[in-house]
Amino acid sequence: MSPTPEADPEATTQVRRGRPRVSSRDVLEDAACELFIEKGYAGTTIDHITQRAGVSRGTFFNYFTAKGDVFWVHVDDSLAHLSAHLAATSPEAPVMHAISEALTAVAQDFGPRKVPWILTQYPIIGSVHELQASALTRLISYTEILRAFAATRLGPAADDLTPRLMAYSAISALVAAAQTWATAGSSRGSLVPYVESAMASFIRGFNGEN
Amino acid sequence: MSPTPEADPEATTQVRRGRPRVSSRDVLEDAACELFIEKGYAGTTIDHITQRAGVSRGTFFNYFTAKGDVFWVHVDDSLAHLSAHLAATSPEAPVMHAISEALTAVAQDFGPRKVPWILTQYPIIGSVHELQASALTRLISYTEILRAFAATRLGPAADDLTPRLMAYSAISALVAAAQTWATAGSSRGSLVPYVESAMASFIRGFNGEN
DNA sequence: TATCTTGTTGTACTGAATATATTTACGGAT
DNA sequence: ATCCGTAAATATATTCAGTACAACAAGATA
Numbered sequence: 001m002s003p004t005p006e007a008d009p010e011a012t013t014q015v016r017r018g019r020p021r022v023s024s025r026d027v028l029e030d031a032a033c034e035l036f037i038e039k040g041y042a043g044t045t046i047d048h049i050t051q052r053a054g055v056s057r058g059t060f061f062n063y064f065t066a067k068g069d070v071f072w073v074h075v076d077d078s079l080a081h082l083s084a085h086l087a088a089t090s091p092e093a094p095v096m097h098a099i100s101e102a103l104t105a106v107a108q109d110f111g112p113r114k115v116p117w118i119l120t121q122y123p124i125i126g127s128v129h130e131l132q133a134s135a136l137t138r139l140i141s142y143t144e145i146l147r148a149f150a151a152t153r154l155g156p157a158a159d160d161l162t163p164r165l166m167a168y169s170a171i172s173a174l175v176a177a178a179q180t181w182a183t184a185g186s187s188r189g190s191l192v193p194y195v196e197s198a199m200a201s202f203i204r205g206f207n208g209e210n
Numbered sequence: 211m212s213p214t215p216e217a218d219p220e221a222t223t224q225v226r227r228g229r230p231r232v233s234s235r236d237v238l239e240d241a242a243c244e245l246f247i248e249k250g251y252a253g254t255t256i257d258h259i260t261q262r263a264g265v266s267r268g269t270f271f272n273y274f275t276a277k278g279d280v281f282w283v284h285v286d287d288s289l290a291h292l293s294a295h296l297a298a299t300s301p302e303a304p305v306m307h308a309i310s311e312a313l314t315a316v317a318q319d320f321g322p323r324k325v326p327w328i329l330t331q332y333p334i335i336g337s338v339h340e341l342q343a344s345a346l347t348r349l350i351s352y353t354e355i356l357r358a359f360a361a362t363r364l365g366p367a368a369d370d371l372t373p374r375l376m377a378y379s380a381i382s383a384l385v386a387a388a389q390t391w392a393t394a395g396s397s398r399g400s401l402v403p404y405v406e407s408a409m410a411s412f413i414r415g416f417n418g419e420n
Numbered sequence: 421t422a423t424c425t426t427g428t429t430g431t432a433c434t435g436a437a438t439a440t441a442t443t444t445a446c447g448g449a450t
Numbered sequence: 451a452t453c454c455g456t457a458a459a460t461a462t463a464t465t466c467a468g469t470a471c472a473a474c475a476a477g478a479t480a
Contacts, residue, residue, distance in 0.1 A: 019475060132342065132343040136342040140336050159390075176371060176375045176378050206415070226447085227448085230457090233459090267460090272458070276437075434470100435467095446457085448455085
């Protein structure tokens, strides 16, 4: 599954017409992250980023739709895989197990070194307006995919609440796992066992004695 | 619980010094909601709101820290109750049951008529940047209260994941319930049974055959 | 060469949010 | 009545994210 040739507009080696790109998401991401470390997120303007990257301000918005998007490059990539994994699950498997497996598969993309920067800098999400917006965008994207999946699997007879509940809880588990994983420091391994653990205590329910 | 005299800086009848308020959150909220209906959220500027309310632009930011806050007045009020309800639960009750009861109690504040406007207009959250930010602010506030509660209840021996998981799942249930409730239209009664149902299928777990 | 396609640039603009100094309106004390 | 402290309201200026659009640059194609 690793080297799947994607429909990614950047990665394709198909014949490109028109003026060749002089920049890329990666270039801008690198420049931005450098500056975020140096001057903080709020202290870094888009002008700073594009100046460091050596392009004009407008170019930034050719690659990102908002300043906060820089943090979510890898997450957005993984999001593209989610639908594929869901579609690949066997139709007989219980919904939550299918979801759990798909999320686990997605978690494979994140190794011990490949921590989304945003998770290690998590506290700033709570204080910076634009980051909150960008974060919720991703939450909604993820949950909507899962909710639609659950809704179709459960069929039209199901109520409105259950698919929502399944989707939201699964994302809860994913986020909780990711945060715990990120704060684990250098001792963290893959994200996968964290997600598996979270999803398990979930499917099992909180009936326990805690 | 209805007419609890709060520590609300507006509702207090304690002797006020200095220039008396000429506006209020409610006045601005009303003006804003009128305009949102007339011209849509994005089509309404803060200048419009304050002009209709008959105050200056700066006054808006005396009552709200951001444009999107207008939608969350009641939600923020209810948030103040949450901590109180949590503290009032018996220390022997299982954590998730305590949380469930507290959230149910908070849900009492929302009758069939008192639907946060934001929920009936939900689709726009997904498309308007500032609203996403304001929404996640509330999510974080709620979850952080629950997480801290769960963490102290479970004691220092507990891991990092479990309190997060409990808090996030509970909020998942609350949000899923609130959305289903809001979309139920005129047939909706109180929010409470929705929350109870959601929290139940949660504590029970998703082990079922779905 | 002419044309089409696509990336990049420059310019102008809207509007949210911040900062700050100033003014207004009240209660309380002298 | 007059001053004083407090808090609300106002006026003004600035920063910066995000949008819109026209013009230009650089390649492929024919």
